[in-house]
Amino acid sequence: MRAGERVYRTLRDDIQQGVLSPGAVLAEVEQAARLGVSRTPLREALDRLEAEGLAVQRSPRVTVVADVDLAQIRDLFAVRRALEESAARLAAVQPADARDPFPALAAAFERADATDDVAAYYARVAELDAAIEACVANDFLARSLQPVRAHLGRVRRLASDRPERLRASAGEHALIARAIAAGDPDLAAHATHVHLHHALASIERTLAPATTDRTPERIR
Structure with a gap:
């Protein structure tokens, strides 16, 4: 499985299960370290989560879990x-x-x-x-x-x-x-x-x- 796909699935599951609650900041450095990947697959995963409405970009450098x-x-x-x-x-x-x-x-x-x-x-x-x-x-x-x-x-x-x-x-x-x-x-x-x-x-x-x-x- 590609790194971007793995990161996407992990973050999606964490959002769905409440590990990452609405409003939680998805900091690139922190999440990349937690998931053991570089920032490139992490950004790919965040883009997919944004496209699905599970995450929103609050500023060019801040992505958060979407509200409900x-x-x-x-x-x-x-x-x-x-x-x-x-x-x-x-x-x-x-x-x-x-x-x-x-x-x-x-x-x-x-x-x-x-x-x-x-x-x-x-x-x-x-x-x-x-x-x-x-x-x-x-x-x-x-x-x-x-x-x-x-x-x-x-x-x-x-x-x-x-x-x-x-x-x-x-x-x-x-x-x-x-x-x-x-x-x-x-x-x-x-x-x-x-x-x-x-x-x-x-x-x-x-x-x-x-x-x-x-x-x-x-x-x-």
Whole structure:
């Protein structure tokens, strides 16, 4: 793996997981030393993070982790609904052999308690996302989803992992996987819509109180 790609993935993961919080300065010298690279691949990685909206340049020499804006989160979910509902619908109409992974994925969501191992739960969600993309096999859709998903990890963690929401979310993902396995495109799209509606509502309930006395609505 190229150094620039490795640095990009590390910084992206650190931003998504909250290791680098909104407003954190991404100092070139400090980050290059921390990651054991020269400043050239670091700059390449920072350029990609800026292009995805995960970092912003405050001045020619200062790049920081982007703030989280509730209006932007709502815009993100509007795009996410359009893409993920379409992806679920398309997956459900693929040949039966292409839908082989989904019964096992549904069973995994139904068996596990998402609150026992949150990291494992999010890994399972990523596995379902990857299975849907592989089933649909549409490069244009996959590339469109990539920047959307780059923002989702940090949004989830900033909103906190509430046990009741995690349990409900696991059931919602199980229904999506079951609908795709059954070849039911309408149910797959509707289940995805319901899941995203509840996910956004949960994020808004968690983040909105922190914006009561702030204009615009922004979390740092």
